[in-house]
Amino acid sequence: MSLLRFIHAADLHLDSPFKGLKTVAPHNVANALYNATFDAFDNIIDLCISERVDALLIAGDVYDGADRSLRAQQKFIAGLERLDKAGIRSFVCHGNHDPLDGWEARLEYPPGCRRFGKDFEAEPVFEEDPARAVVHGISYQQREVTDNLVLKLGKVDHTPFSIGLLHANVGGDPNHPQYSPCTLDDLRYAGNRGIDYWALGHVHTRRVLNQHEPTVAYPGNPQGRHANEPGERGVYLVTVDHSRRVELDFRAVDTVRWARLNVDVSTAKTEQDLQNLLDQRVEKAWEEADERGVVARIALTGRAADGVRHSLRRTGYLEDLQEGVNDNWASDKPFVWCERIEDETAPPFDRNERLKGSDFVADVLRVRDESRTDEELLGRLRSDLQDLYAHWQFKKHLGGAEPAGDELADLLDEAESMAVDLLLGDDR
Ligand SMILES: [Mn+2]
Structure with a gap:
């Protein structure tokens, strides 16, 4: 038996608007996008229950905007209630997209859910055995937190397995705003080395910054929201054994997957060849997505034969190619919807x-x-x-x-x- 098992999630961004896409995508795709962040969250709840974990940890950016929609709040609470009924606790902190000073409907959270305030607080995972595991969490009071919140953590008792729950930019990742900036060393020495696991949020691409003592990880967002968030998305299923060894198991929970597909057309002698290559690549993406919908951005690459390259330059040709792909794939279940085809071919070379x-x-x-x-x-x-x-x-x-x-x-x-x-x- 393990000392502790939990799911580490972050950056749910519930009710993300999928800007611009919902209006141009066919109905079934738009609908899948409309529900994607909620469906991914439901998958997280299902995973917690089927894996019988002790707790779900969410490291900020539950919602997409400070003015979180009522629908997002209702769905979030409904998920936490499902957990509560299954006897699984939930721990939530808030980040720059859902700070404490944002609007919120006064709704009731289930008793097993603990949401953290603007200062670090400690909450035991097991009420009946408080010395077993503790979560230390902190939320953003307002959107722009430029202080290093890690420094606010006091000395941490090392008896229980201790988890830090925080939304922060560690090491100055340039792709994300510099909120609650800190270094890996800050995390290592925080609470005078009292933290065993830093459950982070903010960076949307999953990465493990430190394997052990402490484990420091970003699970990434559980549902990609645009072409720059491609590939599988999910959460970490974390198992801690009695000697406090941490094991991370990534689990995909996304329901619509973004894919950037490169199609090398250098072997295509005719337009038919090109179409075949395109179709093969799309089919492969469909298989790889493992029963999920795919939104694909396709780049044609390589040195195209003269005639093919010429056709690609014709007005409307790329759009027609795109429509051809969508005629074949977009109404499938699961679908592949090609959102754009870009011509990145190079001129032929003698x-x-x-x-x-x-x-x-x-x-x-x-x-x-x-x-x-x-x-x-x-x-x-x-x-x-x-x-x-x-x-x-x-x-x-x-x-x-x-x-x-x-x-x-x-x-x-x-x-x-x-x-x-x-x-x-x-x-x-
Ligand atoms: Mn985020």
């Missing part, structure tokens, strides 16, 4: 023509050609590759022995093409 030149690109091509026969050059290359493949940091990613024969030739071709792409960029 290798023989380029070889005749005297510029650096021509040099790169010549070196590649020499590497087919020049034993001395190949020897140098092999010894460099050996160093790389034997390096302790790369070994685990590269696996196995260094490439030889055809494999090496493929690698060199790929290197040439990458080098050329980088040197030429997009000539447009």
Whole structure:
């Protein structure tokens, strides 16, 4: 049996508006988006109950705006009530999107829910055994908290397993506002090393900043809200054993997934080829989403054949391609809805023509050609590759022995093409 099991969630952003999309998406997609943040929250509650955890921790930004909608508040409380009836406690702090001074309807929270105020307070997880685990939480009084809230934490009793619940920007992540800024060391030494687990919120992409003593983690938001929040989204299921070892298990709970799909069209000789490649990629995304709806932004990449590239430039061509994808996939259940197709293809490249030149690109091509026969050059290359493949940091990613024969030739071709792409960029 474990000492403690809980779900660490953050940044629910209930009732996110999905700006602009609801009006252009087909009805079934708009509807899924409309419910997405709520459905993800329901999945969290279901997960808590099916995993029989002791508590749910929510590290701020429960709502999307300080003027939280009534619907969002009702749904939030309904979820917490379901937990309460299942005998699971909930602990909530508020962040910059849902500060304490924002409007709120006077609704009743279930008795098992503890919401934290503007100063750190400690609340035992188990009423009958208060020395087992304690949550220390703090909320934002107003939207812009520029003080380091961690410094407000007093000395923490180390007897119980102690969790800090906080919405904060650790280490100055430039993609998020610098609210309650602090360093990893602040967290490490907070309460004079009394905290065993920092349950953080604010950064929407999940990451573990410190594995143990203390564990410091952002679970990310449980539901992506736009193309810049792609991929699976969820919560951490946290198990603490009696020697206080922490185990994190990420669980996806999102109901609509954002995907950025790259389709390399360099092998497409005709428009039909391109369409086939597009369809294959969309099908793969559909499979990968594991029964969820997908909102896809597709980028066509690679060096397109002249004719294909020309077609892509025709007025309305990309929009028609997009509509074709949506005709096939958007009304499926689950759906893939393509929100946009972008042409990022590079102009075709005539290798023989380029070889005749005297510029650096021509040099790169010549070196590649020499590497087919020049034993001395190949020897140098092999010894460099050996160093790389034997390096302790790369070994685990590269696996196995260094490439030889055809494999090496493929690698060199790929290197040439990458080098050329980088040197030429997009000539447009
Ligand atoms: Mn947030």
